Every structure is written in structure tokens, then in C-alpha cells.
Amino acid sequence: MRKGWLLAVMLLAAVSSAAAAATPPAPTWDLPRLMQALAQVKTAKARFVQEKYLWMLDQPLKSSGVLRYVAPDRLEKQTLAPQPETFILAGNELTVTAEGHSRSLSLQTYPEAGLLAESIRAVLSGNLVELRRLYRLDFTSDAAAWRLQLVPRDPAVAKSIKSILIAGSGAALGKIDVRDNNDDRTVMTILPDAS
Amino acid sequence: MTRASRWALGLWLAGMLACALVIAHTEFNADLSAFLPRSPSPAQRMLVAQLHNGPVSRLILVGLEGAPPAQLAALSKGLAARLRPAADFTAVENGEDTGLAKDRDFVWRNRYLLSPKVTAAEFTAAGLHEALTRDLARLNSDLGALVERTLAADPTGEALALGESFTGGARPALRDGVWVSHDGARALMVVETRAAGFDIDGQERAVKLIRADFHAVLTETAGASGARLLLSGPGVFAVEMRADIEQDVWRFSVLATLLVGGLLLLIYRSPRVLALALLPAASGAVAGVAAVSLGFGTVHGATLGFGVTLLGEAVDYAIYLFTRTAPGNPAEAVLPRLWPTLRLGVVTSVCAYSTMLLSSFSGLAQIGLLSIVGLIVGLAVTRMILPALLPRGFAAVAPRAVGPVLLRGTAAAHRLRLPLLLLVVLAALFVFHRRDGLWQTALSSLSPVPAREQQLDRQLRRDIDAPDVRYLALVTAPGEEQALEASESLGRRLDALVAQGVLQAYESPARYLPSQAAQRVRQAAIPPPDVLRANLQQALTGLPFRPDLFAPFLKDAAAAKRQPLLDRASLEGTHFARQLAALLTRQEGGWTATLPLRGVSDPQRLAAGLSQGVPAGTLLLDLKGESDRLYQSYLHEALVQSLSGIGVIALLLLASLRSLRRLYEVMAPLAAAVLLTVAVLAAGGERLSIFHLIGLLLVVGIGSNYSLFFERENREDDNDAGGQRERMVTSLALANLCTIIGFGVLSFARMPVLHGIGMTVAIGAFLSLVFSAILSVRVGRGEKNLPMTGAPIFRRMRSFL
Numbered sequence: 001m002r003k004g005w006l007l008a009v010m011l012l013a014a015v016s017s018a019a020a021a022a023t024p025p026a027p028t029w030d031l032p033r034l035m036q037a038l039a040q041v042k043t044a045k046a047r048f049v050q051e052k053y054l055w056m057l058d059q060p061l062k063s064s065g066v067l068r069y070v071a072p073d074r075l076e077k078q079t080l081a082p083q084p085e086t087f088i089l090a091g092n093e094l095t096v097t098a099e100g101h102s103r104s105l106s107l108q109t110y111p112e113a114g115l116l117a118e119s120i121r122a123v124l125s126g127n128l129v130e131l132r133r134l135y136r137l138d139f140t141s142d143a144a145a146w147r148l149q150l151v152p153r154d155p156a157v158a159k160s161i162k163s164i165l166i167a168g169s170g171a172a173l174g175k176i177d178v179r180d181n182n183d184d185r186t187v188m189t190i191l192p193d194a195s
Numbered sequence: 196m197t198r199a200s201r202w203a204l205g206l207w208l209a210g211m212l213a214c215a216l217v218i219a220h221t222e223f224n225a226d227l228s229a230f231l232p233r234s235p236s237p238a239q240r241m242l243v244a245q246l247h248n249g250p251v252s253r254l255i256l257v258g259l260e261g262a263p264p265a266q267l268a269a270l271s272k273g274l275a276a277r278l279r280p281a282a283d284f285t286a287v288e289n290g291e292d293t294g295l296a297k298d299r300d301f302v303w304r305n306r307y308l309l310s311p312k313v314t315a316a317e318f319t320a321a322g323l324h325e326a327l328t329r330d331l332a333r334l335n336s337d338l339g340a341l342v343e344r345t346l347a348a349d350p351t352g353e354a355l356a357l358g359e360s361f362t363g364g365a366r367p368a369l370r371d372g373v374w375v376s377h378d379g380a381r382a383l384m385v386v387e388t389r390a391a392g393f394d395i396d397g398q399e400r401a402v403k404l405i406r407a408d409f410h411a412v413l414t415e416t417a418g419a420s421g422a423r424l425l426l427s428g429p430g431v432f433a434v435e436m437r438a439d440i441e442q443d444v445w446r447f448s449v450l451a452t453l454l455v456g457g458l459l460l461l462i463y464r465s466p467r468v469l470a471l472a473l474l475p476a477a478s479g480a481v482a483g484v485a486a487v488s489l490g491f492g493t494v495h496g497a498t499l500g501f502g503v504t505l506l507g508e509a510v511d512y513a514i515y516l517f518t519r520t521a522p523g524n525p526a527e528a529v530l531p532r533l534w535p536t537l538r539l540g541v542v543t544s545v546c547a548y549s550t551m552l553l554s555s556f557s558g559l560a561q562i563g564l565l566s567i568v569g570l571i572v573g574l575a576v577t578r579m580i581l582p583a584l585l586p587r588g589f590a591a592v593a594p595r596a597v598g599p600v601l602l603r604g605t606a607a608a609h610r611l612r613l614p615l616l617l618l619v620v621l622a623a624l625f626v627f628h629r630r631d632g633l634w635q636t637a638l639s640s641l642s643p644v645p646a647r648e649q650q651l652d653r654q655l656r657r658d659i660d661a662p663d664v665r666y667l668a669l670v671t672a673p674g675e676e677q678a679l680e681a682s683e684s685l686g687r688r689l690d691a692l693v694a695q696g697v698l699q700a701y702e703s704p705a706r707y708l709p710s711q712a713a714q715r716v717r718q719a720a721i722p723p724p725d726v727l728r729a730n731l732q733q734a735l736t737g738l739p740f741r742p743d744l745f746a747p748f749l750k751d752a753a754a755a756k757r758q759p760l761l762d763r764a765s766l767e768g769t770h771f772a773r774q775l776a777a778l779l780t781r782q783e784g785g786w787t788a789t790l791p792l793r794g795v796s797d798p799q800r801l802a803a804g805l806s807q808g809v810p811a812g813t814l815l816l817d818l819k820g821e822s823d824r825l826y827q828s829y830l831h832e833a834l835v836q837s838l839s840g841i842g843v844i845a846l847l848l849l850a851s852l853r854s855l856r857r858l859y860e861v862m863a864p865l866a867a868a869v870l871l872t873v874a875v876l877a878a879g880g881e882r883l884s885i886f887h888l889i890g891l892l893l894v895v896g897i898g899s900n901y902s903l904f905f906e907r908e909n910r911e912d913d914n915d916a917g918g919q920r921e922r923m924v925t926s927l928a929l930a931n932l933c934t935i936i937g938f939g940v941l942s943f944a945r946m947p948v949l950h951g952i953g954m955t956v957a958i959g960a961f962l963s964l965v966f967s968a969i970l971s972v973r974v975g976r977g978e979k980n981l982p983m984t985g986a987p988i989f990r991r992m993r994s995f996l
Contacts, residue, residue, distance in 0.1 A: 057331075
């Protein structure tokens with residue numbers, strides 16, 4: 001289920017950025033200000049396009065759909081194509097509905113998943129201290145764009161996740177790129193114009 | 196002391212000694228099933244056996260509540276960690292992932308033998324292409340990681356499908372890593388004891404260990420001080436019931452002895468008289484318990500509890516004797532006059548208890564035997580032993596204040612006839628009005644497990660998502676392998692019914708251990724390695740999978756084709772072993788496979804669907820319907836027994852009284868008492884069960900003693916200047932009070948059988964006495980010498996009005 005957690009992190013960043021896009025862009029970004037902007041998001045909606053590059057396959061797998069976020073802790077990814085699927089993270093519960101089945105999992109069941117969940121909460125609350133405890137952060141920006149790279153500190157998590165790269169310009173997020181140690185890569189492109 | 200009475204005394208002593216010896220070697224039990232009917236059908240017998248010592252009987256449901264969720268989860272984990280290493284438990288599950296590795300490994304290694312999906316079609320090029328296309332879609336989904344890990348070795352998804360079917364979707368919700376109820380207020384665990392359900396000592400050890408460990412964990416867990424531990428399950432019930440019964444029997448015996456003793460002491464003011472009065476009852480109880488021990492092998496705790504009522508009844512005989520004994524009227528002279536009424540009274544009581552002897556409940560039969568032997572011995576001791584032990588010139592000091600008051604009361608009682616008639620009519624109307632809710636309709640009302648605990652059990656079962664299964668498909672075969680094959684054949688039928696929406700799902704032992712035949716078919720369905728490789732190659736055309744990705748699949752499939760077949764021993768160490776043991780049981784005459792059916796939406800189509808094309812020996816069991824039908828049949832049986840018991844009592848009385856009119860005089864108060872008792876019980880919110888019905892029969896049996904005395908006294912001693920009648924009334928009132936005490940204390944018992952009978956008889960006995968007094972007819976001098984036979988009942992009716 002590790003990839004599920006990766007996805008949750010991505011989702012959070014994506015929808016938050018969609019909401020952040022509505023606020024007027026500040027002249028320059030630093031990390032505290034970005035976190036502050038993320039923390040202020042109460043509810044948001046965005047479209048996404050996702051590409052999965054898996055070591056098993058010669059070609060990427062594509063999907064698209066809608067993202068929703070409701071503060072403080074509800075995250076929803078609704079895939080519309082190629083197959084309908086819903087992924088909901090609410091509190092400590094993760095529910096995935098696919099192929100007509102619904103599965104529920106608790107965050108605490110898997111320790112490394114729990115760690116990721118903590119990081120989600122840290123991001124949700126704009127808790128930079130907590131985020132720094134879980135990840136090594138690398139923030140770079142220029143006038144046009146910024147990049148935030150998260151590298152897990154916990155060895156158990158690091159065993160599967162190599163890095164999470166969030167890129168944006170101004171107050172808007174454009175892309176979340178997650179790499180794992182299988183050389184698998186998932187790239188989500190966010191289209192800010194919701195609805 | 197005469198020679199004869201010396202002999203009698205010697206005989207009595209020897210008898211008591213023998214009884215004491217028997218009792219010393221008696222095994223006392225608290226077997227719950229003693230007060231459940233013996234189940235007539237084989238399937239029900241099998242079920243009862245399963246509940247008695249099957250794996251189900253070894254499960255304890257544990258609930259933790261009363262603390263914040265995080266603390267409950269910590270308690271659950273802490274408690275489980277302490278219980279897991281203990282030798283008393285074979286499994287401790289609370290939703291934590293521990294112990295599942297073995298299960299996963301077993302499924303993974305044997306996926307091609309276990310999976311019903313394995314057919315020849317699945318491994319053709321077309322079949323594989325379909326599977327690979329599905330895999331691609333799954334990889335793209337958010338559950339992709341689930342597939343990715345196993346894809347190379349299991350492209351057809353056998354392990355995934357098996358995992359889904361084993362968990363069955365019905366698992367409790369998880370919170371903080373442990374099972375919780377739907378509302379999250381309770382953490383849940385399931386514990387399996389090593390001791391069988393009927394091993395109450397073993398169960399008690401297990402329960403004590405859980406409680407002790409809970410308290411230890413409680414003190415270690417911060418912020419959990421308010422947490423409570425809830426336990427349920429057959430073993431827990433058995434332990435609690437045994438403790439309850441022991442406590443109840445002890446408490447009621449002491450209470451009744453104190454009350455009856457205190458009353459007698461108050462009236463007679465002589466410890467010696469008190470001791471003598473208790474002698475028949477004590478002798479009767481000792482003999483009764485010994486008789487039950489000899490007749491049934493063991494004595495149930497509740498039977499012992501019922502012995503208390505003997506105190507209330509057999510003490511009456513001594514009271515009748517004492518109250519009439521006076522200087523110049525020695526016991527030897529009193530007895531012959533008292534004897535016919537006393538004897539008739541005992542015979543009617545014995546009649547009433549005899550119907551219990553015929554009952555389908557072994558517990559009720561025990562109570563019947565205890566009472567019959569107890570009463571007869573009590574009467575014999577009163578007749579043979581007591582007079583010899585009474586000091587010469589003995590006179591029970593008649594209470595001066597009580598007698599006249601009672602006498603005035605009875606003299607004036609006949610004025611209450613009209614109100615009584617009105618009361619009877621009102622009661623009849625009330626009972627008629629409440630007729631629908633009057634009777635208990637569920638078998639559970641007979642269960643010795645108190646309603647409160649039954650409720651807790653239902654709640655925990657709902658929480659743990661293990662709802663009481665209502666429908667079961669059972670199939671019996673001569674051997675284990677045949678039973679598994681039959682389950683598979685039945686399973687195919689059920690699959691079709693699931694597809695039709697008749698039911699949602701079913702469990703089957705063949706899911707955990709497929710028959711050897713099915714395993715061989717699955718092995719044969721896997722093509723030889725080179726064929727499979729070619730099929731796969733063809734299937735991969737047009738799909739983006741990397742070449743050689745599926746080498747592990749080819750290797751595992753080839754190995755599966757040659758691997759040894761699974762048997763019962765292969766499951767050892769996994770949770771499936773227990774599932775299999777629960778679902779596939781060895782019975783006398785063969786093996787029975789149990790297939791619990793879930794979510795049955797159309798019982799009729801289910802029954803029709805399973806009526807043909809299924810293996811021989813298939814049986815569909817509707818547990819609730821069956822048990823309700825069973826209850827109705829027992830209610831009917833009890834009704835017939837009670838009515839015939841009353842009929843026999845009436846015939847006996849008629850034979851003895853030789854007059855319809857006198858029979859009416861004796862029976863009318865009893866009929867009124869029975870009716871009013873039902874009304875009082877109904878008004879008090881009691882739902883009548885078989886036990887109340889038995890109680891009503893006893894009201895007639897015991898109440899007839901009072902009305903007989905009234906009736907008899909009315910015909911005699913008219914010229915006794917009130918002395919004898921006053922004593923009669925006093926002794927009846929006293930005897931009645933003792934009976935009410937004896938049965939009354941039982942109405943506080945937690946076991947339905949003791950509570951139901953105790954309450955009914957206590958109320959009924961009191962009403963019988965009062966109504967006998969009200970309806971008793973003092974025979975005028977002119978009437979006294981009329982022939983007794985054939986007196987018109989109509990005249991009585993007139994006097995009643």
C-alpha cells in the first residue's frame with residue numbers, strides 16, 4: 001500500500017495548490033510562506049492527469065479525473081478514465097473503491113504508512129517543523145517557478161520512496177513527481193481550472 | 196417411644212446416612228443445556244454438540260470500552276500481547292497483523308491448488324490475455340501496488356482472489372490498528388481457549404487470566420482508567436452461570452431458612468419445635484438430592500436451588516401437625532384425622548411434579564424428581580418420625596393474637612365473593628386483551644443465560660461483524676474426502692444462487708481444504724511448461740509488459756503441477772486450521788460439512804434451489820425458524836402436560852371427595868388463583884414462558900392443599916366451638932406463608948427456570964389461600980348430613996353469587 005500513501009501526499013499538494021492559485025501571487029516564495037498558503041486552504045477542487053512509468057512496462061499508464069479536498073483531513077481522488085475509481089483519505093481511514101469493491105485500511109496498520117500519514121497532517125496544518133522531522137527538504141525558487149523536494153528521513157520509508165518533487169510557479173502547483181526505489185515514477189499534472 | 200416408632204427412627208437414620216453417602220459422591224454441574232430442550236432432529240443434535248464442545252464453544256468475545264480510542268487501542272494491543280504467549284489460548288485476534296504471515300505464506304505457496312478459479316481455460320492464450328489486460332488496468336489504479344508486488348509470479352491473480360474470499364469482506368473496522376465497533380466506541384478481540392466450552396474449570400481459568408491481564412494492562416496505560424472489559428461467549432456464560440447458581444443457591448437457602456425459621460420461632464417460641472418442624476423438609480431435601488443423583492448421574496445447580504421450595508412445602512406438614520396438637524389431643528390422635536387430607540394434598544402435588552418428570556428438559560425432570568421424592572419423604576417423616584420425637588404432652592403454643600384475627604378474617608371473607616367475581620371477570624378481560632404479548636415466543640427465553648448477557652453477546656457479535664448466522668447448509672458424508680467433495684458440489688449450486696441474488700455469500704470447508712479430487716483437477720488444468728510458455732507468449736502480444744517479466748509465473752505453475760496435495764496437516768499453524776475444524780466435523784456415522792449462508796434475501800428460493808441437484812445428505816437449516824418452531828412445540832408440550840396434570844389432579848380429588856360439588860369447592864378457588872396469577876404476571880410485565888406454565892400447574896397442585904383443608908374443615912368440627920377452626924386457619928396461614936417464602940426467594944433468581952416457577956407459585960399460592968377462604972362454604976347443620984354425592988353444582992353457583 002505504500003504507493004497509496006505517496007499518492008495521498010501528492011493529492012494533498014495538488015489540491016492545495018489549486019486553491020492557492022486563487023490568491024494573488026506574492027512576489028517571491030519561501031518555504032514558510034508556501035506552507036502558510038497551503039494551511040489556509042479549507043476546501044478545493046481540481047482536475048488532474050496522471051502518468052505512471054513502471055519498470056514492468058514499456059509504456060506509461062495514463063489516467064485522469066478530479067481531486068477534492070475538505071479541511072482538515074479529507075482528501076478525495078476520483079479517477080474518471082480509463083476506469084472509474086475512488087480513493088478517499090479521511091482521518092486515519094483510507095478507503096479505496098474499485099472494481100465494485102470497497103476496501104478500508106487504517107493508517108496505523110503499516111508503520112511506514114503511518115509515517116507518511118503524519119507527514120500529510122504536517123502539510124495540512126502547514127506544520128513545517130513536523131515536515132522537516134519526516135523529510136529532508138530542498139526548496140529552490142526563482143522569479144518564475146519554485147521546486148520543493150521531499151526525501152524521507154525514516155529508513156523504512158526511504159526503502160520504498162526515493163523522493164517527492166513538487167513544482168509550481170507563483171502560488172500555483174503544476175506537477176508532482178514521485179519516484180520510488182523500483183525506478184517506478186508517477187507524475188501528476190494539475191490543471192488548476194476546477195469544475 | 197413405641198417399638199414401631201423406634202424401628203421407624205432407625206430406618207430414617209439409616210436412610211439419611213445412605214443419602215448423605217450418595218450426595219458425598221455426587222457431581223454437581225451447571226451445564227447450560229440442561230434447561231434447553233433436547234433437540235429432536237439430527238441436525239439440531241449436531242448443532243447442540245457443536246455448541247457444546249465445538250470450536251465455536253471455545254471462542255470468547257472481548258470488548259474494551261470507556262476510554263478514548265487511542266487508549267482502547269493501546270489496551271487491546273497490550274492485552275493481546277499478554278494473552279498470546281499464554282498456554283490457555285490457541286488464538287488471540289484483535290485486528291493486528293501478527294500471525295497473518297503464516298496464512299499469507301500458505302495461500303501464496305498453494306494458490307494453484309486452493310483457487311477455484313484455476314481451470315484449463317484460464318491458462319489458454321485467450322484466458323491469459325484477458326488476465327493480463329485486467330492486470331494492466333489494476334496497475335494503473337490506486338491499488339496498483341497490491342498487484343505490482345505479485346504480478347510477475349501470479350498474473351492470473353489467484354492469491355489476490357483467495358485473499359478476498361477468505362476475508363470475505365466481513366471484518367470489523369480498524370482504528371489505530373485494532374478492531375473497533377462501527378461507532379468506534381469499543382475495541383474488539385476474539386480469543387480462542389484451549390479448553391473446550393464444557394470444561395468450565397478451564398474456561399474459568401481463561402476468563403480469570405483475561406481479567407487479570409486486563410487489569411495489569413490498565414494500570415500500565417495512561418489515561419485509560421475508566422476503561423471496562425466486556426466478555427461474552429459460551430464459556431464465559433458457563434463460568435458466570437456456575438458462579439451465579441452457586442451464589443444463588445447458597446443465598447436463597449440461607450434466606451429461606453432464616454425467614455421460615457424466624458417465622459416458626461416467632462409463632463411457636465421454641466427452638467425445639469423449630470428443629471422438629473424443619474426435620475421433614477430437611478430429610479426430604481436430602482433424599483431428593485440423593486434420588487436425583489442416582490437417577491441422573493449428576494445434580495444440576497438449579498435443581499439444588501429448587502430444593503429451597505421443599506423447605507416451604509414440607510414444613511407445612513409439620514405445621515399442620517403441630518398446630519392441632521394440644522394437651523389431650525396428642526399427635527398420635529391428631530394424625531389419623533389429618534392424614535387423609537394431608538395424603539391427598541401430597542398426592543396432588545406429586546401429580547403436578549410428575550408432569551415435569553416427563554419433560555423434554557432434563558433440568559425440569561430433575562426438579563420434578565427432587566420434589567416428588569422430597570415431598571413423599573417429608574410426609575413420611577411427618578407421619579412416622581415426628582410423633583415419636585414430640586415430647587409427651589406437647590402443645591404448640593397457639594399464638595393468641597393471630598388466631599382470632601385470622602378467624603374473623605375468614606368468617607368475613609365470604610363478603611368478598613362479589614368483588615372476587617368482579618376481579619375474576621376483570622382479570623379474564625385483561626388477560627384476553629393482552630393475549631398477543633402474553634407468551635414468550637423465542638427459544639432464548641428458556642436459555643439460562645440472563646437476557647442482559649444475551650444482549651451483550653448480540654451487541655459484541657454485531658460489532659465484530661459476525662452476525663448470528665440464521666441459515667446453514669449441512670451436508671453429511673461417510674468420509675472426510677466425500678464430505679469435502681459434497682461441499683464443493685453444494686458450493687457450485689450456491690454460487691449459482693449467489694449469482695441470482697438469493698444470498699450474498701457462503702462459507703465452505705472446501706475453501707480452506709479442497710478435496711483431493713478438486714486439487715488433482717486443478718493440477719491437471721495447468722498445461723505442461725512448454726505449452727504454458729507458448730500460450731503466454733501469444734497472450735502478451737499487443738500488451739506493454741516487458742519480455743521475460745513472467746518467468747516466476749512459469750516456474751511456480753510448473754512446480755504447482757507436481758507439488759504434493761494438501762491435507763488437514765498442511766493447514767497447521769494457520770488460522771485456516773481452526774476454520775476448517777469448525778466447518779468440517781466428525782460426527783457419529785460420518786463427517787458433516789457446515790456451510791454458513793450469509794445475506795439470505797429469499798429463503799423460499801434458497802430452499803427450492805437446494806431441494807434438488809445437490810449431494811445426498813444435504814440439509815438446509817433455518818436456525819431461527821427451527822428454534823422458534825421447537826419452542827412452539829415445547830410450549831405445546833408443556834401446555835398439554837399442564838392441562839393433563841390438572842385433569843389428573845381433578846380426577847384424584849373427585850375420586851377422593853366423591854362429590855362434584857366438593858370438587859367444585861376445592862377447584863374454584865384454584866381456577867380463580869391461576870387466572871389472577873396470570874393477570875398479575877402480565878400486569879407486571881412478565882412474558883410467560885414454559886416455566887411459568889409449569890408454575891401454574893404447581894399452583895394447582897400446591898394450592899389444592901389449602902382449599903382441601905378449608906373444604907374438609909367446613910364439613911367437620913362444626914361443634915368445635917371455634918377452637919379447632921381457629922387452629923386450622925392459623926396453620927394454613929402459616930403453612931402458606933412458608934410456601935410463599937420458599938418459592939418467593941426463587942423469584943429473585945437469575946435463571947429463568949427458577950425465576951419463572953418461583954414467582955408464579957409464590958403469587959399463586961397466596962391467592963389460592965385467600966380465594967379458598969373467600970369461597971369456602973360453611974356447611975349448615977341441616978345440610979351437613981346430606982349425601983355427598985351428586986350435589987348440584989348450580990346451587991354452588993348460586994351461593995357463589
